[in-house]
Amino acid sequence: MLGTYKLGRVPIIPRHSSGLIPRLLNSNRHPSSRCRRLLGRFPNRFLTFQDAYPPTVTLQRNSFSMAQPEIYYNKEGIKVVERFFEVPLDHSNPSGDKIRVFARNLIPRSKAKTKEDEDKLPYVVYLQGGPGFEVPLMSSSGFSGEIHDRGYQTLWLDQRGTGLSTPFSIETLPSHIKTDQQIADYLKFFRADSIVKDCEVIRKSLLGHRPKEEQKWSLFGQSFGGFCAITYLSFSPEGLKEVFLTGGLAPLIDHPDPNYEATVQKVIVRNNRYFEKYPRDIQRIRDIVSYLSSNNVELPDGGRLTVRRWQQLGIDFGMAGGIDRVHQIVLRSANDLDLFNRFSYKLLQTIQNSSSFDGNPIYAILHEPIYCQGKAPNWSANRVVGKHSQFSWNLVKSLGSDIPLWFTGEMVFPEVFDDFTNLRPLKGAAEILAKDSSWGPLYDLNQLAKNTVPVTSATYYDDMYVPFELAQKTAAIIKNTEQYITNQLQHGGLREDPKDLMRRLFQISKREFD
Secondary structure: OEEEEEOOEOOOOOOOOOOEEEEOOOOOOOHHHHHHHHHHHOOOOOOOHHHHOOOEEEEEEOOOOOOOOEEEEEOOOEEEEEEEEEEEOOOOOOOOOEEEEEEEEEEEOOOOOOHHHHHHOOEEEEEOOOOOOOOOOOOOOHHHHHHHHOOOEEEEEEOOOOOOOOOOOOOEOOOOOOOHHHHHHHHOOOOHHHHHHHHHHHHHHHHOOOOHHHHOEEEEEEOHHHHHHHHHHHHOHHHEEEEEEEOOOOOOOOOOHHHHHHHHHHHHHHHHHHHHHOOOHHHHHHHHHHHHHHOOOEOOOOOEOOHHHHHHHHHHHHOOOHHHHHHHHHHHHHHHHHHHOOOOHHHHHHHHHOOOOOOOHHHHHOOOHHHOOOOOOOOHHHHHHOOOHHHOHHHHOOOOOOOOOOOOOOOOOOOHHHHOHHHHHHHHHHHHHHHOOOOOOOOOHHHHHOOOOOEEEEEEOOOOOOOHHHHHHHHHHOOOEEEEEEOOOOOOHHHHOHHHHHHHHHHHHOOOOO
């Protein structure tokens, strides 16, 4: 069955649809190359979104129902079940528009030889960091293997708006959403509160047939996934058996300012360590930024390499090896300018790929609203960073040559909606959300204070993204919380040393004390 819709306005899945997949005709080239060809044909006219794409897209109904799970086996002894679920866009209006949510179920065959065995295996649900990131493809190695070895099956959720879960971008918006205000209103359904409600729909679907005590599952939250886990503990604790967190003790605040006041101090510490290790980069960066401030540097995808975007390379400072990776970019940039008086394609491609904003727009546009409860974010990071002169090139360039320009951290500034190609159409919606104070509750402090679900957290003392000081305040509020605290791992410790970290978490989760 065929139907024709305007491109860029793919509708939300109807309630009983077996799924519609858009097939873009004659569009196998990247949009930027299409734009360049069209600009050659229409040199005197502003290029519109409709110019870059065909006016219509044909949607063809699948030959199979997306409601039916797809099963296959990998060579590592894992049964993989790929599942799609239909959930309300707005859980307060269950008869309204629906979206699709994807989850990949991994079942270790060594622990479940039969279907009956599978049905007895407890679940661990993994919630990815973000916001706005899909879950990676996992196998039996790394930390997932550590979970499987302990007798669990795992469920890896693409949170709504990411991956295969009705991914959000300007070209996949529902057909009735046309204005900046409508985009902003739509995005308000993609925070932790809605993600938790999706989880509950899925839990009841998968476990509702089991005996009551076996209908609970365990939760594993990395970073923002931990934020979602604490929302889960606040409003739906009856669905949880236990919770594991890694770098995920969310600040229990109603506005992002306290978070950025703390994280900016962590970023300054990492900058100081960077320039202590690479003192010659002080002058290199001053030369690079001087070049950027006086030249219009375009990235391969049409984005702009501005001074602010350059500074955002510092987001990597909080990961293992991040300081060294940034130095390699600085060294290559300085070398390019010395050799060619311009940046090479390879360098520009590297810088472009260092950020996830274009491919994961929720990460940018909801980065500050994930903290908000009844207050407007009002470009919090921009205001907090503005209090420190060494983040400003206009101030640093007039100071001594031994004064470095600091890199920024995990922060979203208004300029990203100009500098990043795929964020530009979202600029108006971003401004609306920055001024919006009508955010609902994310946490119930009274419920957390009487929590009975065991919470076990790996907490990183030097975490640049989830400040240790705020994490300790959270741990003190959530009853039944125990921590493994270390300064030997960064925020990505789950990838750095999964075997030891998981061993410690599961040991602590037993609550066996001397």
